[in-house]
Amino acid sequence: MKYVDEFRDPALAANLAANIRAAVRPDRHYAIMEFCGGHTHAICRYGLEDMLPDNVELVHGPGCPVCVLPAGRLDMAIDMAARYGVILCTYGDMMRVPGRDRRSLLKAKAAGADIRMVYGSLDALRIARQNPGRQVVFFAIGFETTTPTSAAAVKQAEAEGLENFTLFCNHVLTPSAISAILDQPEAGTGKVRVDAFIGPGHVSTIIGAEPYEYFARHYRKPIAVSGFEPLDILQSVLMLVRQLNEGRAEVENQFTRAVVPGGNQKAKALVEEVFELRPEFEWRGLGTIPQSALRLREPFARFDAERRFPVDYQPVADHKACSCGDILRGLKKPADCRIFGTACTPETPLGSCMVSPEGSCAAYYTYGRLRAPERQEA
Amino acid sequence: MDGSLGRGTPRRRKLDLANGRVDLSHGSGGRAMEQLIEELFVSAFANDALDRRDDNAVLDVPPGRLVVSTDSFVVSPLFFPGGDIGSLAVHGTVNDVAMGGAVPLYLTAGFIIEEGLPLSELKRVVDSMAAAARDAGVAIVTGDTKVVERGKGDGVFINTTGIGVRRDVVAPSADRARPGDVVILSGSIGDHGIAIMSTRESLDFEAPILSDSAALHGLVAAILDVAPGVRVLRDPTRGGLSATLNEIAGRSNVGMLVRERDIPVKPAVEAACELLGLDPLHVANEGKLVAIVDPADAGAVLAAMRAHPRGAEAAIIGTVTAEARGLVQLDTTFGGRRIVDWLAGEQLPRIC
Numbered sequence A: 001m002k003y004v005d006e007f008r009d010p011a012l013a014a015n016l017a018a019n020i021r022a023a024v025r026p027d028r029h030y031a032i033m034e035f036c037g038g039h040t041h042a043i044c045r046y047g048l049e050d051m052l053p054d055n056v057e058l059v060h061g062p063g064c065p066v067c068v069l070p071a072g073r074l075d076m077a078i079d080m081a082a083r084y085g086v087i088l089c090t091y092g093d094m095m096r097v098p099g100r101d102r103r104s105l106l107k108a109k110a111a112g113a114d115i116r117m118v119y120g121s122l123d124a125l126r127i128a129r130q131n132p133g134r135q136v137v138f139f140a141i142g143f144e145t146t147t148p149t150s151a152a153a154v155k156q157a158e159a160e161g162l163e164n165f166t167l168f169c170n171h172v173l174t175p176s177a178i179s180a181i182l183d184q185p186e187a188g189t190g191k192v193r194v195d196a197f198i199g200p201g202h203v204s205t206i207i208g209a210e211p212y213e214y215f216a217r218h219y220r221k222p223i224a225v226s227g228f229e230p231l232d233i234l235q236s237v238l239m240l241v242r243q244l245n246e247g248r249a250e251v252e253n254q255f256t257r258a259v260v261p262g263g264n265q266k267a268k269a270l271v272e273e274v275f276e277l278r279p280e281f282e283w284r285g286l287g288t289i290p291q292s293a294l295r296l297r298e299p300f301a302r303f304d305a306e307r308r309f310p311v312d313y314q315p316v317a318d319h320k321a322c323s324c325g326d327i328l329r330g331l332k333k334p335a336d337c338r339i340f341g342t343a344c345t346p347e348t349p350l351g352s353c354m355v356s357p358e359g360s361c362a363a364y365y366t367y368g369r370l371r372a373p374e375r376q377e378a
Numbered sequence B: 001m002d003g004s005l006g007r008g009t010p011r012r013r014k015l016d017l018a019n020g021r022v023d024l025s026h027g028s029g030g031r032a033m034e035q036l037i038e039e040l041f042v043s044a045f046a047n048d049a050l051d052r053r054d055d056n057a058v059l060d061v062p063p064g065r066l067v068v069s070t071d072s073f074v075v076s077p078l079f080f081p082g083g084d085i086g087s088l089a090v091h092g093t094v095n096d097v098a099m100g101g102a103v104p105l106y107l108t109a110g111f112i113i114e115e116g117l118p119l120s121e122l123k124r125v126v127d128s129m130a131a132a133a134r135d136a137g138v139a140i141v142t143g144d145t146k147v148v149e150r151g152k153g154d155g156v157f158i159n160t161t162g163i164g165v166r167r168d169v170v171a172p173s174a175d176r177a178r179p180g181d182v183v184i185l186s187g188s189i190g191d192h193g194i195a196i197m198s199t200r201e202s203l204d205f206e207a208p209i210l211s212d213s214a215a216l217h218g219l220v221a222a223i224l225d226v227a228p229g230v231r232v233l234r235d236p237t238r239g240g241l242s243a244t245l246n247e248i249a250g251r252s253n254v255g256m257l258v259r260e261r262d263i264p265v266k267p268a269v270e271a272a273c274e275l276l277g278l279d280p281l282h283v284a285n286e287g288k289l290v291a292i293v294d295p296a297d298a299g300a301v302l303a304a305m306r307a308h309p310r311g312a313e314a315a316i317i318g319t320v321t322a323e324a325r326g327l328v329q330l331d332t333t334f335g336g337r338r339i340v341d342w343l344a345g346e347q348l349p350r351i352c
Helices: A010-023 A037-045 A071-084 A105-110 A121-130 A147-160 A174-183 A202-207 A210-219 A230-246 A265-274 A298-303 A324-328 A360-371 B031-045 B085-098 B119-136 B191-197 B217-226 B240-252 B267-276 B295-306
Strands: A030-036 A056-063 A087-091 A114-118 A136-142 A165-171 A196-199 A223-225 A251-253 A275-277 A280-283 A287-290 A294-296 B065-073 B103-114 B139-148 B156-166 B182-185 B232-234 B255-259 B290-293 B315-321 B328-331 B337-339
Touching: A010 A230, A030 A037, A030 A174, A030 A230, A037 A056, A037 A230, A037 A360, A056 A174, A056 A230, A056 A324, A071 A087, A071 A105, A071 A136, A071 A165, A087 A121, A105 A114, A114 A121, A121 A136, A121 A147, A121 A165, A136 A147, A147 A165, A147 A265, A147 A298, A165 A294, A165 A298, A174 A210, A174 A287, A196 A210, A196 A230, A202 A265, A210 A223, A210 A251, A223 A230, A265 A275, A294 A298, A324 A360, A360 B337, B031 B119, B031 B139, B065 B085, B085 B103, B085 B119, B085 B156, B085 B217, B103 B119, B103 B217, B119 B139, B119 B156, B182 B295, B191 B267, B217 B295, B232 B240, B240 B255, B240 B290, B240 B328, B290 B295, B295 B315
Parallel strands: A030 A056, A030 A196, A087 A114, A087 A136, A136 A165, A196 A223, A223 A251, B103 B139, B255 B328
Antiparallel strands: A275 A294, A280 A287, B065 B156, B103 B156, B182 B290, B182 B315, B232 B290, B255 B315, B328 B337
8 A cells, every 4th residue: 555555665664674783882772662562563563573673672651541630530531421411532552451340431331321432523523513412521641643623623612602522631741740750769770771753754744853852861861753654764773873872862753754843833833822831730650740731721621521421530540450550650571470461461451551553552462462472262 | 885895806015125114913924914924035045945825934954964943133333344234144144054064055044123114224134134145046845924113123123044965075173183183274364353343333443344244154165165074163253263263272272373474464454453452363254264273274165165265365374282181372473472362351242
């Protein structure tokens, strides 16, 4: 397929892999975190780890929106649907995520709640138009990539006078999560080591590459903003290996075909108009992070599902055997979790990392569990 | 008064197929139901067994073993690019019987109709079913009609049971694949699932992609002509090619190694999958089959399939292995190797 095959060319891949092998110094280890779940998925789907030298390690980051959403927020969505009888519109990925007492949207739907899978906020708007007598809540999750579409939906609802549409806002911010990774107590102990970052691609099309300058300067971590095709990722790894070899810590943009300086000004202005920072927000695995998430501004309060359909937020502890928290922080790999592939599978997920295709555990399980033979199913 | 009830037998108004709707009386067992059956179903499906109007069908069966399969169809929407629930209800069950190596002969049909369904739509479905059955050479020999209240169904649900006969020498089954066998696919994958997806109201997405819904027993007959010992025949419907290969790998306790570049995918389907974040290997088909054959038969089977209109794009896509038993592995066009897993959860409900 045109414009896709070019980025999956095996000959170019072999060439890049050879260049990486030639560039790495045998006397050192390269720990590179791909922040984004989309990158994790591509790495597993195309078997990229097999193409890298042994001393280049890919550490999987927290950039999977489904994975970092705490179960308490999911419970709030379930409660809104069950208690207020709203039509809850959600991305399909969220349906099977376990909440408190192993509740899920899928089970709530089976029990009678009106929960509908949508591909985006505009589908939710249409459902609101088609059901003027019902309240429609869009369960908005995601990093900066999806936030502008949520903002646009709110603005559109305002323009149309759609009074039965509200947004349950769970949008979170990438730079806050990178800070949390670098500032976690284990960061200096050698338990978690990140030498460099493969920076988010889609997020950066919105916010630009500039927000990462701080991490390059302050923490001396090289960052390569990367596209999601396998060749993009290999090229980014090569760029980071070279930076580390040369002692540089810069923000480089591999994804130049989509990420422009300053990002998408229009989208940023829209987000700024509709949303403001929350003082703090709980992340799965990373704990409570100040100023790491967004909520609707006062002028848009009537589109805020949390205000129209108040429900309590109760933090929910992860299943005690689940290692999602450590995996999201780069402390563990999926195969290090003792329930990976046994009690926890994509069919019966105990942790959110096993649910979303972008979650590390699901990606490992789906594409690569042969590589962890000791954990393989009997 | 002469005691008569009027001027002879009451004249019944014909069903208003243009503007009428199904109502609860059409399922009540009374005259309205009889009329619906007569004017819509019997006239469309006409055959000797049905024409006897009994509650059962008495069938002639040639020598061999009976192969029976049943399937229920709840697809939404009822009409989609390349087909509808009626033709699908024939093809789906005909194919399940055919995958047993049998010649499908008869179908039964049960209809669960929602009150309010326009009779014109029901007629379109029934006519399409009749045409599909005629094309496939199977007779719809007995049936049933129920009507449920508005809101308790979704237009119409159809159950079909297929009956076929196979020769004793033929015995394809999912547990018969052996290491060294060759995996052959009859054509491009993902057409049906993407065609359905393109019509769903929540997806503003219009692709010029038609469902591949089709009866495959002709193709099966062509395969059996050259390789009566074919090990496995399967049509990869829900769950797509990945589910079918995984099921065979599990049931036969073998591994599978397939090559991505040899699996035909139409460019439009590939583009739609890319856009929607789907893997074509997980997308449903309704007119494709996988044949697993002894390597000695592979050339003849491939040639026979390609000579048949339903198998023109047939390709050898991989082999059965003794390694990694129970798992399906894929050599990607990119040069890596990965597992092809079952699809977890539902990609899209009610595609068939």
